[in-house]
Amino acid sequence: MDSVRGSPVPSVVIAAHNEENLIGATLQSLAGQDLPGGVEVVVSANGCTDRTAEVARAAGVAVVDRPEPGKPGALNAGDRVATSFPRVYLDADIVLPQHALRAFVARLAAEPAPLVVIPRRRLVTTGRPWPVRAYFAINERLPVFRTGLFGRGVIVLSEEGRKRFGEFPTLVADDLFLDSLFTDEERAVVPDVEVSVEAPYTTRDLLRRLERVRRGNAQMREAGERSGLGLSVRRSRRWSWLTDVVARDPRLIPAAIPYVVITLAAAVRGRRRVPDPARSWGRDESTRGGTRAPDGRGVT
Numbered sequence: 001m002d003s004v005r006g007s008p009v010p011s012v013v014i015a016a017h018n019e020e021n022l023i024g025a026t027l028q029s030l031a032g033q034d035l036p037g038g039v040e041v042v043v044s045a046n047g048c049t050d051r052t053a054e055v056a057r058a059a060g061v062a063v064v065d066r067p068e069p070g071k072p073g074a075l076n077a078g079d080r081v082a083t084s085f086p087r088v089y090l091d092a093d094i095v096l097p098q099h100a101l102r103a104f105v106a107r108l109a110a111e112p113a114p115l116v117v118i119p120r121r122r123l124v125t126t127g128r129p130w131p132v133r134a135y136f137a138i139n140e141r142l143p144v145f146r147t148g149l150f151g152r153g154v155i156v157l158s159e160e161g162r163k164r165f166g167e168f169p170t171l172v173a174d175d176l177f178l179d180s181l182f183t184d185e186e187r188a189v190v191p192d193v194e195v196s197v198e199a200p201y202t203t204r205d206l207l208r209r210l211e212r213v214r215r216g217n218a219q220m221r222e223a224g225e226r227s228g229l230g231l232s233v234r235r236s237r238r239w240s241w242l243t244d245v246v247a248r249d250p251r252l253i254p255a256a257i258p259y260v261v262i263t264l265a266a267a268v269r270g271r272r273r274v275p276d277p278a279r280s281w282g283r284d285e286s287t288r289g290g291t292r293a294p295d296g297r298g299v300t
Contacts, residue, residue: 002161003282008084010086012082012087012090013044013075015078016043017045017071018052019093020051023043023052023092024059026093029097031060033099034102034206040083041059041062042063043079044063044066044074045065046067046074047065047070058104075174076167079167079168086108087159087162088104088154089155094154094196094197095155095196096193096195099193100154100195108238112185114187114188115161116157116186116187116188117188117190118188121196122195123139123199124197128199128202131203136199137252138252138256139241139248140209141249142245144237144240149175150173150184152195157178159235171219173217180220197219197286209265211266241260
């Protein structure tokens with residue numbers, strides 16, 4: 001992808017594990033960005049047993065093909081190949097709107113200049129069972145998601161922001177790690193960029209996703225307490241679902257029952273020990289089964 005001298009050329013790093021069904025649409029959305037300077041894309045395929053690397057090469061982007069699975073290692077490998085800024089960390093299943101990169105670059109350059117920017121997110125729950133829809137009816141209204149860097153599938157760092165750390169640590173929660181590095185004043189939501197985030201298709205898959213999140217959060221807080229990483233980890237507000245969401249909108253009381261049950265079940269499952277969690281994605285496989293069009297819609 002060509003660049004124009006003098007224009008910012010974002011580097012997009014995509015850590016991908018068995019994403020051949022979805023990564024094509026993601027790369028197509030990047031190729032279609034209306035950014036004058038172009039964009040550099042690095043796909044860091046790791047532990048893949050499918051055609052993820054081949055699909056990425058066919059799209060004309062740089063590919064790092066690692067036999068070892070694990071997102072932190074994949075991000076670090078992609079970072080070593082990426083050459084420019086801003087640095088965009090993009091999940092392989094997120095399709096960006098055509099104007100997204102231009103809007104991110106413009107916001108990073110505007111005053112007061114943030115160090116990290118993120119889009120708005122839209123949770124896609126169509127066709128999901130009631131417990132999943134009920135869970136996200138509350139989850140998407142939690143204040144923590146207004147400015148938190150997690151749960152969006154894309155985080156954009158300025159060059160100065162990227163200097164906040166060396167490599168991604170071997171932790172499950174890479175987005176929570178980045179969230180811990182920046183104050184509210186150093187981050188900004190770009191309101192005219194919205195990404196679609198697919199909710200799991202089954203309650204069991206939702207539990208698996210939340211189990212990974214719980215395990216990653218616990219790992220992060222443990223590391224923060226040890227001060228080995230110098231982290232300021234966001235504190236969990238256990239009753240926020242009640243005080244900030246349900247109490248303000250009593251119509252959500254029926255949704256609170258599955259929300260609490262699923263949250264407690266995930267907390268119990270998250271305490272289980274797993275071998276080398278940083279090498280296991282523990283992701284939701286239910287949203288990986290079909291291909292997706294460039295507009296984000298599923299294709300059968």
